[in-house]
Amino acid sequence: MKSLLDIYSLSFSEIEEILILAENLKEILGRPIPKVPTLRGKQVLLLFYEPSTRTKFSFERACKVLSADLMSFSAKGSSIEKGETLLDTVKNLCALGVNLIVIRHPLSGTPHFLSKHIPIPIVNAGDGRHEHPTQALLDLLTVKEKLGTLSDLKVAIIGDIKHSRVAHSDILAFQKMGSQVFVSGPAHLLPEPKEQAFFEIKPRGFRVCYKMEEALKGADVVMALRIQRERHGEALIPSLLEYAQTFGLNKKTLEIIKEKALLMHPGPINWGVELSFELENYPFQVILDQVENGVAIRMAVLLKLLSGD
Numbered sequence: 575m576k577s578l579l580d581i582y583s584l585s586f587s588e589i590e591e592i593l594i595l596a597e598n599l600k601e602i603l604g605r606p607i608p609k610v611p612t613l614r615g616k617q618v619l620l621l622f623y624e625p626s627t628r629t630k631f632s633f634e635r636a637c638k639v640l641s642a643d644l645m646s647f648s649a650k651g652s653s654i655e656k657g658e659t660l661l662d663t664v665k666n667l668c669a670l671g672v673n674l675i676v677i678r679h680p681l682s683g684t685p686h687f688l689s690k691h692i693p694i695p696i697v698n699a700g701d702g703r704h705e706h707p708t709q710a711l712l713d714l715l716t717v718k719e720k721l722g723t724l725s726d727l728k729v730a731i732i733g734d735i736k737h738s739r740v741a742h743s744d745i746l747a748f749q750k751m752g753s754q755v756f757v758s759g760p761a762h763l764l765p766e767p768k769e770q771a772f773f774e775i776k777p778r779g780f781r782v783c784y785k786m787e788e789a790l791k792g793a794d795v796v797m798a799l800r801i802q803r804e805r806h807g808e809a810l811i812p813s814l815l816e817y818a819q820t821f822g823l824n825k826k827t828l829e830i831i832k833e834k835a836l837l838m839h840p841g842p843i844n845w846g847v848e849l850s851f852e853l854e855n856y857p858f859q860v861i862l863d864q865v866e867n868g869v870a871i872r873m874a875v876l877l878k879l880l881s882g883d
């Protein structure tokens with residue numbers, strides 16, 4: 575593995591290797607002094623062109639635990655404002671001795687473009703509406719930890735499937751690990767037939783459900799998503815209130831999932847929209863476990879990409 579650009583190009587064993595490495599690295603985070611010298615002397619550039627809380631800070635934390643040095647970039651206040659291209663910006667930052675770039679960008683495919691022109695590892699931290707591979711990996715780690723398996727599960731993803739990079743990476747990741755994925759949401763926010771074919775991985779396959787109950791019934795894992803309004807361009811749902819009434823999850827709608835099914839969300843959450851307030855105390859809600867596992871997954875990815883060079 576030279577870069578981590580998407581889940582699409584990872585094999586079952588590559589995913590499994592990252593998960594096992596992350597499980598082992600988690601032990602370091604529980605130590606009184608959670609720091610090891612493994613990546614001392616390596617420089618990681620965080621290039622975030624979009625807002626981020628969990629992803630950016632967990633990459634930062636992962637670098638610090640592994641003793642890598644950090645360079646953080648924000649488009650505001652940089653020469654981007656003077657018209658410099660992304661590629662020129664990155665080439666200049668690389669001249670400062672960067673060993674790996676973590677990039678989040680509103681345009682799908684940007685990490686893939688960079689990896690063709692820049693000789694160091696690139697990690698995709700979310701590209702437009704395309705993919706968010708480290709989020710899917712931390713979701714897999716959380717489910718594996720809580721349910722003890724990643725195969726033969728029914729995973730239901732509810733919400734803005736079409737515009738959510740988290741959904742795309744998770745649909746691919748859970749199928750690759752041997753589970754079946756069911757998605758549901760407003761018809762305008764579901765993938766079109768061509769996209770459906772792209773996300774389908776045999777033999778498990780994935781299903782698009784126009785009725786939310788069909789996706790939720792008997793599910794082992796339920797994941798709610800934020801409506802990606804910033805990527806819609808035009809109004810695709812009448813209002814958030816109407817969305818909450820038809821596709822918002824609450825105790826009642828979750829009555830048909832398995833008894834100990836996990837409730838997940840990648841954050842940021844709009845409480846009262848995709849999840850009702852009462853679900854904050856839902857006993858099998860693992861949203862902060864997902865955040866915690868984000869550090870171990872990002873440590874594993876950094877280590878895998880940087881320890882070889």
Ligand code: NCD
Pocket residue numbers: 628629700706709739740799800840841842
């Ligand atoms: C997501 C993202 O940025 O894609 N958040 C995350 O990284 N945890 C989800 C979202 O913005 O809705």
